[in-house]
Amino acid sequence: MMANWAVRLAHARMFRKPTGAVVLLSALLLGLLGPAAAEARKFYDDDPLLKEPPPMPLEDARFRKLNDYYDLFSNMFGGVGEQHGEEDSKTQAGGKQGLIPAAGVNTLGEVLDSAWFTNRIAARPMSIDEIRRGPGDGNAPSTEGQWTIVGAKTQGVTPGFRIRDSRGHNYLLKFDPWRYPEMATGADIIGSHLFHALGYNVPENYLVVFDEDTLVLGDDVKVTDETGEKRPMSRRDVTAALARVPRREDGQIWGLASFFLPGKILGEFRYYGTRMDDFNDIVLHEHRRDLRGLFVFCAWLNHNDSRAINTLDSLVEEDGRKFIRHYLIDFGAILGSASVVSNTARDGNAYFWEMKPALAQILTLGIFVPRWARAKYVKHPALGTIEHPSFEPEQWKPNYPNPTFQNRLPDDEFWAAKKVMAFTDEQLRAVVKLSQYSDTRAEKWITDYLIKRRDRIGEVYFAKVLPLDDFRVEGGELKFEDLGVKYGLMGSRSLQAVWSRFDNKSEAHTAIAGASGFRLPAAVTGGSHGEYFAAKVHGGDENKTVTVYLRKQGQDLAVVGVDRTW
Amino acid sequence: MTRCSSIFWRSTATTRESIISALGLARKKAAERTFAWRSTSADFALGVRPVGHLSVGAKGGYLAVNTGRGNNDNVAFTEDVFTPETTPGLDNQTNFLRGGFFGLYDYRDSPGGPRSGGKYSVEYMFYNDRDVKLHNFRRLDLEIQQYIPFFAKRRVIVLRAKSVLTYPNGNQTIPFYLQPTIGGSNDLRGFRPYRFYDDNAIVTTAEYRWEAFTGLEMALFFDAGKVVPKRSQINFHDLEASAGVGFRFNIRNSTFLRLDVGASHEGVRIWMVFGGIFP
Numbered sequence: 044m045m046a047n048w049a050v051r052l053a054h055a056r057m058f059r060k061p062t063g064a065v066v067l068l069s070a071l072l073l074g075l076l077g078p079a080a081a082e083a084r085k086f087y088d089d090d091p092l093l094k095e096p097p098p099m100p101l102e103d104a105r106f107r108k109l110n111d112y113y114d115l116f117s118n119m120f121g122g123v124g125e126q127h128g129e130e131d132s133k134t135q136a137g138g139k140q141g142l143i144p145a146a147g148v149n150t151l152g153e154v155l156d157s158a159w160f161t162n163r164i165a166a167r168p169m170s171i172d173e174i175r176r177g178p179g180d181g182n183a184p185s186t187e188g189q190w191t192i193v194g195a196k197t198q199g200v201t202p203g204f205r206i207r208d209s210r211g212h213n214y215l216l217k218f219d220p221w222r223y224p225e226m227a228t229g230a231d232i233i234g235s236h237l238f239h240a241l242g243y244n245v246p247e248n249y250l251v252v253f254d255e256d257t258l259v260l261g262d263d264v265k266v267t268d269e270t271g272e273k274r275p276m277s278r279r280d281v282t283a284a285l286a287r288v289p290r291r292e293d294g295q296i297w298g299l300a301s302f303f304l305p306g307k308i309l310g311e312f313r314y315y316g317t318r319m320d321d322f323n324d325i326v327l328h329e330h331r332r333d334l335r336g337l338f339v340f341c342a343w344l345n346h347n348d349s350r351a352i353n354t355l356d357s358l359v360e361e362d363g364r365k366f367i368r369h370y371l372i373d374f375g376a377i378l379g380s381a382s383v384v385s386n387t388a389r390d391g392n393a394y395f396w397e398m399k400p401a402l403a404q405i406l407t408l409g410i411f412v413p414r415w416a417r418a419k420y421v422k423h424p425a426l427g428t429i430e431h432p433s434f435e436p437e438q439w440k441p442n443y444p445n446p447t448f449q450n451r452l453p454d455d456e457f458w459a460a461k462k463v464m465a466f467t468d469e470q471l472r473a474v475v476k477l478s479q480y481s482d483t484r485a486e487k488w489i490t491d492y493l494i495k496r497r498d499r500i501g502e503v504y505f506a507k508v509l510p511l512d513d514f515r516v517e518g519g520e521l522k523f524e525d526l527g528v529k530y531g532l533m534g535s536r537s538l539q540a541v542w543s544r545f546d547n548k549s550e551a552h553t554a555i556a557g558a559s560g561f562r563l564p565a566a567v568t569g570g571s572h573g574e575y576f577a578a579k580v581h582g583g584d585e586n587k588t589v590t591v592y593l594r595k596q597g598q599d600l601a602v603v604g605v606d607r608t609w
Numbered sequence: 610m611t612r613c614s615s616i617f618w619r620s621t622a623t624t625r626e627s628i629i630s631a632l633g634l635a636r637k638k639a640a641e642r643t644f645a646w647r648s649t650s651a652d653f654a655l656g657v658r659p660v661g662h663l664s665v666g667a668k669g670g671y672l673a674v675n676t677g678r679g680n681n682d683n684v685a686f687t688e689d690v691f692t693p694e695t696t697p698g699l700d701n702q703t704n705f706l707r708g709g710f711f712g713l714y715d716y717r718d719s720p721g722g723p724r725s726g727g728k729y730s731v732e733y734m735f736y737n738d739r740d741v742k743l744h745n746f747r748r749l750d751l752e753i754q755q756y757i758p759f760f761a762k763r764r765v766i767v768l769r770a771k772s773v774l775t776y777p778n779g780n781q782t783i784p785f786y787l788q789p790t791i792g793g794s795n796d797l798r799g800f801r802p803y804r805f806y807d808d809n810a811i812v813t814t815a816e817y818r819w820e821a822f823t824g825l826e827m828a829l830f831f832d833a834g835k836v837v838p839k840r841s842q843i844n845f846h847d848l849e850a851s852a853g854v855g856f857r858f859n860i861r862n863s864t865f866l867r868l869d870v871g872a873s874h875e876g877v878r879i880w881m882v883f884g885g886i887f888p
Contacts, residue, residue, distance in 0.1 A: 384719075384862060388761030395823040405827065409764055409819025416760040442823075 084547045086575065086594065090603050091149040094156035098323040098366035104358050105320060107310040114313070114351045115443055119396060124315030124329035124446030136452055138586070138608030145332035145455050150592070150604035152332075152454060158323065158368045160242045160333040165465035169240060171473045177236040182302045183249040184208040190216075190253070191261040195276055195284070201227075201383055202284035206258070206300070213303040216251070217375065218296075220383050224289035225425035225485070227375035227382045228299040229478035233489070234344060234374025236474045241340055241462055242333065244370045247302040250479060252295045255285055304370060306359035311351040312369050314447040318356065321367045329446045336459030338448040339504065342439035343463050343496050345429075347391040348376040349441050378489065379427030386428045388416055395443050414438070425485040431495040436503050453507040453609045460504035461512060463497050464530050471497070502532050508609045509587040511538075511580060514602045519568065521561045521578055521591065538582045542567060545575040545592060552577055563600070570595040575603075617658065617666075622651040643679030644687035646786055648672060654711070662716040668734075669708030676702065676786055698784025701741040705787075709734035709747075717756060721863025722826075722885055724762040728754040736787070744784045747776040754887055767816040767828075769887055771796070774840050775808045783808050791834045791849075794880040795887065798832055799851025799873025807836035811843050814887075816855070826864075828855035832871070849873070857885070 117123050128134060128141045136144035147154060154160050163169055184190060188209030196203045204216040219227050228250060235248045258281060266276040290296055314334060317324045328334055341349040355370045375382040381390060392415035393400060403411050418433035441448065471493045480486045510526040521540065527533040542558035544566070545551075555576075558564035567576045574595045581588040592604035650673070656666020676698070678686055693700040711732040717723035730752045738744040750773050757766040773789035785806065791797050792804025796812040812834030821827050833848040851873035858866040864885035871878045 388763060389820070389823065393823070397822070401822040401825075404819060404821040408829065409817075409821075409827070412760050412763070416763040418761065420761055 085550050086547055086603050091151045100364035104309050109311045109351050111352050119443045145335055146326045146330045148332045152605050154333045163242050164240045165462040171470055174240045174470050175473050177239045178245050179247040182247055184300045185210050189259045190257050191259050193261045195266050214300040217299045218288035223424050226380045226427050230378045230380040231299050231375040232478045234377045238371055246304055249300045251298050251300045304357050306357035309356040311354045312356050313351050314445050329450050332455050334447040335451040335455040338451050339456055339459035342436040343500055344377045345391040346377040347441050379429035391439055394440050421488055423485050425480050429492050431492045434496050434499050436500050454607045456504040457508045460500050464501040501530050508607050509589050511589050514591045516600045519563050536582050540578045540580045543577045545577040547575050618655045620653045643681040645677040645679050647675040662714055664713040667710050672705040696785045697782035703738050703740040706737040707734055719862040722859050723756045724765050725756050725758040745778040745781045746783050749774045763820045765818045769814040772811040794882050796832055797834055797851050798869050798871030805836045808838050809840050810836045824859055826857040
């Protein structure tokens with residue numbers, strides 16, 4: 044396994060741009076591993092891999108605070124990250140020159156389980172209970188005893204506290220803005236559960252209802268006053284802060300307790316490059332499929348605040364080794380919420396700044412009205428501003444350009460869309476119920492919103508490729524699911540398959556005469572151990588194909604790879 | 610979730626000193642004059658918000674005023690051009706005790722940069738001349754702001770009308786420095802500050818605002834207004850008018866910087882103001 048990975052590291056162009064140390068390491072590895080290491084081939088014996096090998100242990104890593112404004116301006120004007128090249132460049136994806144294929148995937152195109160991502164929905168069945176459990180449900184703040192405030196943010200529109208419960212567990216305690224009770228907390232609950240089911244690492248979030256007396260002020264808690272001066276926090280400060288948060292009819296306070304992430308917090312990860320003090324972080328972030336595909340998830344949930352500031356790296360220790368785990372955090376600004384206020388129609392539909400649309404507005408005196416401004420929005424204090432009838436996922440935008448999102452290709456979108464489509468209506472209803480909206484209309488609206496936008500994602504992204512998945516050999520046939528048909532997005536269609544022998548070293552295809560259809564040809568069933576075959580499937584559009592690779596393993600045939608063109 | 614009515618109070622104590630180099634002759638388009646204005650005031654407001662967006666209450670305070678010769682040698686001094694007969698209060702310094710009532714219904718969505726809702730306010734104040742006993746009067750301020758959004762609040766029509774009416778007691782007069790004025794960065798933006806003043810004033814504004822991009826809202830505006838010596842002369846005839854274009858820079862739904870360019874028959878004025886228009 045180790046040799047396998049070393050070879051892939053040495054050959055794969057999508058990995059971190061080599062520093063001198065990496066070049067030296069690669070040369071050493073190639074020398075040590077001999078001819079076998081230098082031998083390029085499409086498939087290795089252990090393909091398809093399901094998860095990355097255990098991370099190399101880290102001793103330590105430094106906290107790195109990313110400046111919010113630097114991130115804004117570098118992404119908006121800096122052209123950060125490696126982008127797709129010209130048509131004459133050497134890279135190729137989807138049958139097109141110049142495109143840089145996604146990395147961090149196995150030969151089936153699936154993302155590997157790693158410190159970034161764990162395959163859950165669509166990779167295996169998930170029960171409603173498992174989805175509702177989310178990242179965990181056993182660490183809610185203890186209702187026994189009081190919660191001690193150990194840190195505070197009292198300025199801004201909504202206050203927040205760092206608290207420690209009677210068991211010594213630490214939490215971030217967050218609240219809704221005064222005018223929008225249940226909005227940010229509800230969004231955070233829905234977001235953390237859905238992003239967890241999709242495969243990401245997220246914090247455990249708990250809705251909490253408590254009396255003001257539950258909060259006691261700890262020692263040496265400082266607060267920044269209106270003049271910017273730090274001073275000891277007083278009980279009066281706590282009372283004043285809590286006066287700005289909405290309460291329930293019985294006077295109890297409603298909030299969200301976010302369980303502190305384990306390990307040593309290291310700051311945000313960026314959506315481009317790699318973390319140089321983490322030698323497990325070898326894939327350029329802008330080419331990670333789990334981050335490219337995140338675009339689709341963010342479009343679905345209108346996570347327009349999906350920027351580096353809402354991510355976090357943490358140095359954790361498992362099985363005696365330390366490594367960096369990467370988290371998505373803070374989902375209070377998804378759906379119709381902007382955390383401290385309601386979203387505007389612009390959120391999720393336009394960048395903060397973009398030359399052409401801005402000039403169009405300035406020069407036409409606003410007579411040109413964007414599509415999204417003509418939509419009808421539902422406004423509700425618990426939901427903010429939402430709408431789904433005009434939702435076009437391809438036109439969705441985060442607050443400012445994200446190099447990872449801009450690099451997404453149709454196969455990245457397909458990977459993500461099939462996960463979104465895997466959520467059933469019942470599962471989505473169950474997640475929405477976790478937010479405990481006091482108005483049943485809010486619960487219905489947000490559920491409809493998720494369902495309709497999910498379906499639109501399936502329609503759009505399953506149409507960009509041939510949406511075949513779950514390839515397997517059964518009863519002497521190549522079987523698969525046509526996801527477009529499965530989800531009722533398109534009628535049944537006629538598909539053809541053309542078979543070939545595949546040379547794993549030269550990657551050359553040799554047609555098998557007369558072999559077509561999904562019944563395995565005799566040349567395939569009678570192949571020798573270790574021999575590779577390919578079936579190229581299309582549905583009439585020659586540009587949209589799926590090539591399925593099979594390997595003879597004894598008497599069996601295993602699906603070892605899938606390539607898509609569009 | 611609950612929200613409750615509340616009682617509020619505010620108190621302010623201010624001292625101001627400024628040289629005003631803009632007062633023209635009431636109703637007539639006269640040249641610029643200059644005078645110095647110094648005031649010290651202490652005021653309070655006590656009110657209650659019985660329901661939702663409604664506030665009612667009382668306010669009062671003490672105002673000490675001192676006017677004098679301005680320091681702008683480029684224009685004429687007010688007292689050299691006008692007489693106490695034409696400009697009440699020019700010769701006598703006095704102080705005022707003032708008090709009255711106010712009502713406010715404010716349902717704007719974001720007071721720092723509203724895109725929908727409205728604000729309707731009325732204030733009735735008594736001014737009691739404590740020293741020379743020549744300037745006892747009452748003052749009624751009425752203001753309506755209406756924000757009409759369309760296209761998902763990315764376009765807004767703003768309508769505003771404001772009037773200030775004064776009621777002198779008997780033969781008393783309104784001192785010129787407490788007379789309502791129009792012209793400046795908030796109304797009649799094509800004219801210099803304090804361009805028109807008299808005992809009564811009315812001013813209206815219409816703005817069409819549109820979002821250019823996040824953080825910048827643009828506006829086309831039209832202002833019209835006039836000042837008159839008698840309340841019965843308040844009407845919409847013979848209004849002074851100005852029009853222009855504005856740029857409003859916003860952060861988190863609040864305007865922090867405004868650049869307005871107003872044009873009138875007296876020329877073009879450029880205003881750069883920190884904060885929004887129509888407080």
